[in-house]
Amino acid sequence: MSKYTEPAKELLEKVGGSENISVVTHCATRMRFVLHDSKQADVEAIEDISLVKGTFTQAGQFQVIIGNEVASFYNEFTKIAGVGDTSKEDAKEAAKQNMNFLQRMVAHLADIFTPIIPALVVGGLILGFRNVIGEIKMVNDGTQTLIETSQFWTGVYDFLWLIGEAIFHFLPVAITWAISRKMGTTQVLGIVLGITLVSPQLLNAYGVAGAEEIPVWDFGFAQVDMIGYQAQVIPAILAGFVLAYLEIWLRKVIPQVVSMIFVPFFALIPAVLIAHVVLGPIGWEIGSWISNVVYSGLTSGFGWLFAAVFGFSYAPLVITGLHHMTNAIDLQLMSEFDGTILWPMIALSNIAQGSAVVAIIYLNRxxxxxxQVSVPAAISCYLGVTEPAMFGINLRYLFPFFAGMIGSSIAAIISVGSGVMANSIGVGGIPGILSIQVPDMLMFALAMIIAIVVPFILTVVMAKMKIGRDAYERLGKS
Incomplete structure (x- = not known):
């Protein structure tokens, strides 16, 4: 009998037994359950199990935080429970049965952007590094940049743009691929569709505003503008779904013996045509409208209020999963304004929640x-992964969660009020400063200090004042 046997038996009993488990899988630190009846799960009893570090429900899944031992624990649990192994995708699909319409829409959006986030983070770091060597005057008594004095750094600067351009200018390729992957359709067709949106034959999206004449495809009876959609998000999403649904429908109506020939042909050509004639122009307008509204709101006289509300509410958005919608807005802001004023607030919110955990570490030193739970949670939170901190610590005690929200709100006001802008989505924690545009780094650093200090102080003060008494008693301080 292993050390996981008894905790696994306890967990099985407290989630309602094998008959209450629809699907179970695990990620790096958590068991993920899709339960037939979530009310049968005894949350308090589960959190009292020795190996369990916390629980939460998100995206239709009941998740139990185990830590780095989760893989071994999962193997023991499935053996005892008699439930079969399954994939994360199967778990997600099963979980969607427990979601309402809005939650399903957000889940679909998350499925699109999650696979491409690593590339976006890398791109943000690359653009940030290029800014450091290309814009900061750090040599010859602060009169020149590195690329102005060194051929080596000039070469590095030019070379890194090869990667940055591939990630951001050709973003529609990644989006249409991600949609085809999510929908279970032919992924290479999604890639081809994306390439047609950013082809060198087209007028680059960044050159449309200043173009004297826009080239066209002339069909005799109609002309279609040859405009590219570099870095555009919504046109790519709309086109990707059209291609996917066309292919799914064609698979049903075309005989299988000739489907390999005719399904790709009759799916791809109409999808590309519709993308350039209808969806591209419409998506461009929708994307421009959304980005202009957000940017205008953040830079208006009431920008501080928008920042305060967003900074305060972002952590609760993470709980619901609605935070995934900000990815599309960030990317649209980047294409319209060469940067995003929204993402810095996200990084500050993550830092603030991590700082609240640091206060809990201090109180429980x-x-x-x-x-064993709080230290790894704080570290991961400062590096942009907030789930262990929020669900394993802050939401259990509650008052640290609110302290983090307040600190995030104050930091967001400073960030937006000083016009801090990021080059792109980056590491959503302290390393996120590398993604901030060079002129704004100092003010972002100040906002980070606020996001670190304020939640720490508030959490300690709330504990001493016994605000949230039940949580305080769980700390063992009363």
């Missing part, structure tokens, strides 16, 4: 068991 003699509790070694508590620190």
């Amino acid at each position: 003699k509790d070694k068991k508590e620190q």
Whole structure:
């Protein structure tokens, strides 16, 4: 009998037994359950199990935080429970049965952007590094940049743009691929569709505003503008779904013996035509409208209020999963304004939640068991992964969660009020400063200090004042 046997038996009993489990899988630190009846799960009893570090429900899944031992624990649990192994995708699909319409829409959006986030983070770091060597005057008594004095750094600067351009200018290719992957259709067709949106034959999207004449395809009875959609998000999403649904429908009506020939042909050509004639122009207008509204709101006289509300509410958005919608807005802002004023607030919110956990570490500095959960949670939160911190610590005690929200709100006001802009989506924590545009780094650093100090102080003060008494008693301080 392994050390996981008894905790696994306890967990099985407290989630309602094998008959209550529809699907179970695991990620890097958590067990993910899709339960037939979530009310049968005894949350308090589950959190009292020795190996369990916290629980939460998100996206239709009941998730139990185990930590780095989750893989071994999962193997023991499935053996005892008699439930079969399954994939994360199967779990997601099963979980969607427990979601309402809005939650399903957000889940679909998350499925599109999640696979491409690593590339976006890398791109943000690359653009940030290029800014450091290309814009900061750090040599010859602060009169010249590195690329102005060194051929090596000039070469590095030019070379790195090869990657940055591939990630951001050709973003529609990644989006249409991600949609075809999500929908289970032919992924290479999604890639081809995306390439047609950014082809060198087209007038680059960044050159449309200043173009004296826009080239066209002339069909005799009609002309279609040859405009590219570099870095555009919504045209790519609309085109990707048209291609996917066309292919799914054609698979049903075309005999299988000739489907390999005719399904790709009759799916791709109409999808490309519709993308350039209808969806591209419409998507461009929708994207421009959304980005202009957000940008105008953040830069208006009431920008501080928008920042305060967003900074305060972003952490609760993460709980609901609605935060995934900000990816599309960030990318649209980048294409319209060469940067995003929204993403810095997201990084500050993550830092603030991590700082609240640091306060819990301080309050429980003699509790070694508590620190086994809180220390890794704080580190991961400062590096942009907030789930262990929020669900494993802050939401359990509640008042640290609110302290983090308040600190995030104040930091967001400073960030927006000083016009801090990021080059792109980056690492959503302290390393996120590398994605901030060079002129704004100092003010973002100040906002980060606020996001670190304020939640820490508020959490300690709330604990001493016994605000949230039940949570305070769980700290063992009363």
